[in-house]
């Protein structure tokens with residue numbers, strides 16, 4: 564029954580061509596806006612006052628790996644840690660995903676650091692863990708993941 568083998572080959576080829584796409588292309592759920600509609604215009608108007616210099620990125624990196632403990636969920640490589648048992652709701656972001664990077668303004672990311680992402684393990688960090696100034700530096704580091 565060569566047609567069965569032919570069909571199997573066809574589907575395995577099809578799978579191989581689809582799987583890399585689904586693992587690399589951004590999940591539409593991930594790209595969906597996180598800031599509520601009634602606050603997004605205001606959030607998008609916030610601009611990072613700090614330039615993306617190697618010194619400022621380094622400052623953000625220290626906070627990301629240090630006192631702000633972002634690394635525990637987002638990983639050393641910024642790709643998130645995959646499925647974390649017990650982690651409520653969504654998985655941590657893959658910061659190297661260029662589609663996700665392009666889908667967000669800096670202001671929207673600061674909003675997340677102020678408010679958290681409601682319904683997920685992403686908690687607010689400003690003002691308890693980070694000052695707003697420190698948060699902007701961490702975001703320069705988050706942006707740097709998208710440039711490598």
Ligand code: HEC
Pocket residue numbers: 593597627631632633634635636637653654655656667671672675676680683684685686688701702705
């Ligand atoms: C307890 C685990 C945890 C920690 C610690 C954590 N995050 Fe998150 N983070 C998440 C999860 C889960 C999401 C995905 C939330 C969602 O889908 O909306 C997320 C999402 C994000 C997003 C993306 C939101 C968006 O608009 O798509 C940013 C930016 C972010 N985190 C930055 C940080 C930074 C910076 C720190 C450290 C100050 C940090 N996170 C610490 C779990 C964590």
